Amino acid sequence: MANSKYEYVKSFEVEDKLMPSTWIVVRIDGRHFHQFSDEHEFEKPNDKQALELMNSCAEALLEEFKDVVFAYGVSDEYSFLFKKTSEFYQRRASKIVSILVSFFSSLYVMKWKTFFPLKELKTIPCFDARAICYPSTKIVRDYFSWRQVDCHINNQYNTCFWMLIKSGKTKREAQDILKGTQTPEKNEILFQLGINYNELPAMFRKGSCVFRDKVEEIVKYNQDGDPVKRLRTKVGTVHRDIIGDTFWREHPEILSD
Numbered sequence: 001m002a003n004s005k006y007e008y009v010k011s012f013e014v015e016d017k018l019m020p021s022t023w024i025v026v027r028i029d030g031r032h033f034h035q036f037s038d039e040h041e042f043e044k045p046n047d048k049q050a051l052e053l054m055n056s057c058a059e060a061l062l063e064e065f066k067d068v069v070f071a072y073g074v075s076d077e078y079s080f081l082f083k084k085t086s087e088f089y090q091r092r093a094s095k096i097v098s099i100l101v102s103f104f105s106s107l108y109v110m111k112w113k114t115f116f117p118l119k120e121l122k123t124i125p126c127f128d129a130r131a132i133c134y135p136s137t138k139i140v141r142d143y144f145s146w147r148q149v150d151c152h153i154n155n156q157y158n159t160c161f162w163m164l165i166k167s168g169k170t171k172r173e174a175q176d177i178l179k180g181t182q183t184p185e186k187n188e189i190l191f192q193l194g195i196n197y198n199e200l201p202a203m204f205r206k207g208s209c210v211f212r213d214k215v216e217e218i219v220k221y222n223q224d225g226d227p228v229k230r231l232r233t234k235v236g237t238v239h240r241d242i243i244g245d246t247f248w249r250e251h252p253e254i255l256s257d
């Protein structure tokens with residue numbers, strides 16, 4: 001197409017390429033989810049269905065975008081890790097961020113009825129997003145450890161808080177009881193209220209990890225009636241410790257170059 005005299009406006013668009021050969025993390029976070037969770041009467045402090053809806057959206061996102069190799073989610077947030085060599089949209093930040101966050105938001109609406117068949121979606125779920133580049137696998141792992149520590153701290157506090165409320169305390173009283181308490185004291189408070197923190201669902205305590213894994217599946221049965229199996233790559237969700245070495249050592253393909 002011939003250049004028009006208006007073509008020059010394009011020169012105002014700034015380049016926003018993310019640094020090459022770095023790990024890109026896109027973190028999305030629900031907008032005003034404090035209010036959104038109240039409006040939709042999410043269970044406090046954790047709503048299993050709401051978290052599983054988030055996980056299902058993350059799984060679908062990994063199915064769609066093959067360069068996303070891992071995701072970690074907690075509460076109203078999800079972090080998506082692109083492989084280091086990704087050339088997704090020539091690494092243009094605005095393209096990457098906007099595509100991921102709009103894809104996720106649309107999925108959230110589309111899947112709502114599956115997870116909340118009896119609840120009407122009353123307000124518009126909306127997410128913000130940012131992209132960050134990390135230069136080494138150590139820092140990527142520290143990033144996910146940071147999110148998981150946050151999950152633990154918030155979950156332990158919130159569980160104590162809502163259990164104190166259920167036991168008859170006012171919000172003010174619960175806040176005062178928890179002020180300045182460390183992990184062992186919070187565990188003790190929960191124990192007094194009849195809860196063993198370590199027995200709460202792992203999804204609440206550890207958050208959710210989504211990635212591709214090899215799973216064995218039966219393709220057919222042979223003449224002797226024995227199953228013939230093959231390995232297939234499948235996106236799935238687990239709730240595990242990602243702080244420390246174990247998880248990453250068991251899944252070296254996630255952080256390989």
Ligand SMILES: Nc1nc2c(ncn2[C@@H]2O[C@H](COP(=O)(O)OP(=O)(O)OP(=O)(O)O)[C@@H](O)[C@H]2O)c(=O)[nH]1
Nearest residue numbers: 030031032033034037042043044045046047075076
């Ligand atoms: N009841 C309930 N609330 C949840 C659950 N997951 C997330 N939330 C709510 O979502 C909030 C997420 O925290 P933030 O992202 O800091 O708060 P926000 O209201 O979304 O604020 P912005 O992200 O700044 O827009 C929590 O504080 C809870 O109020 C859940 O499973 N149950």
Ligand SMILES: [Mg+2]
Nearest residue numbers: 029030031033
């Ligand atoms: Mg939020």
